[in-house]
Structure formats: C-alpha cells, structure tokens
Amino acid sequence: KAGVTQTPRYLIKTRGQQVTLSCSPISGHRSVSWYQQTPGQGLQFLFEYFSETQRNKGNFPGRFSGRQFSNSRSEMNVSTLELGDSALYLCASSSSGGYSNEQFFGPGTRLTVL
C-alpha cells in the first residue's frame, strides 16, 4: 500500500498570503488528521476529518481551515499568513473513525512564511 502523501513538500510564502496544503491518505482510510509541528510548541492537533465531516478541532484561530473530499483526500488552508505559521504541517490517516486506530503520518509540508 502506498503511504500517506502530502503536497507540496516545501512552500515559501509571505505574510498576508494564503496557502493550501494537500494530503492523500492511505487507500481505504477515511480519517485524516492535521498537526502543526514547531520547535517551540511541538506537535499540536489542528483538526480531524472523517467522511467529509470535521469531527475534532484544536485550539487554532479561524484562519486555519480544512476540508475533506469524497475520496478522503484532505486539504488545509491557512489565510492571512503570519510569521508564526512557519512550521512543518503533518497529516495522518487511519482506517476508520473508531477508537485507538493507529495513525499513519505523511512526510509533512514545510511552510516558511517570510
């Protein structure tokens, strides 16, 4: 099985711009979660989608949004970028919305905001 893929792998944007990141889960996985990883804050949960519905949301401002398509692919969008949004954004997929399923992580998208 192909693993979780994320595109693009690297992005450079300037303050005020917006960005869209994409995540393709493992085939058959219906749950996609997004995390932000920074040296200062570590890994922080952004949100999770299951069957095109957002089920969980972390403590991030409304500038961070996401969606999931019928094929389970997911996108996250960050509007009005700030310098502090520079981070590695990871997505993870799991096989169902059930309890305690292993999450499979992608390689991440490295976002740099100048």
Added chain:
Amino acid sequence: AQRVTQPEKLLSVFKGAPVELKCNYSYSGSPELFWYVQYSRQRLQLLLRHISRESIKGFTADLNKGETSFHLKKPFAQEEDSAMYYCALFTGGGNKLTFGTGTQLKVEL
C-alpha cells in the same frame, strides 16, 4: 484539559545500557497512550500502544494510572534506537492525539 509531559529533551545513554523515557499525563477520563518514534529522515510512526501490552523492538511501556505515567523502557539500548520519541494521549471522540514535546534518545558507542 489533557496534557502530556516528557521532562527530558535529550537522553544520552551508552550502548547496552538500560533506557527509560519518561512520560506523564493528565486527563480526567480513561486514558489511552501511545509511543510514536521518528528515526532520522523518516516519518513519524507508531512504536507501541498501551492496550496491546506488547514489546516492540525490545521496548515496553506500562500504564500506571496511580502515577499517571507511561514510561518507555528497554533493558539494553542499541545504536539503532537513536531517534526522537513522542508520548501521545488519545482522548476519544475521533482521532485526536495530544503529544508530548518529545525526547531525543542518543545511544553512544
């Protein structure tokens, strides 16, 4: 609110020495805990979960609800164990994991 604490940023041990990576959590409900590992230039991946009560690559972890801990242990460290280790708490209601800040394990020869 749930919280995971890994007090050590870096743990350096010699090959063959015992390893213990500490993890403490706070959560009012019934916790489910995991250890994830990230080897150099690889993706974050699951190492073990407490409900499985299994040993993976020689590592074990026991959930101690009284001490709210889930420490990761290995009796004899190997060079290939060098990696970043994250303790994570699953709190239900979907796939949300709360991660600790991670401990970099360095096994020296």
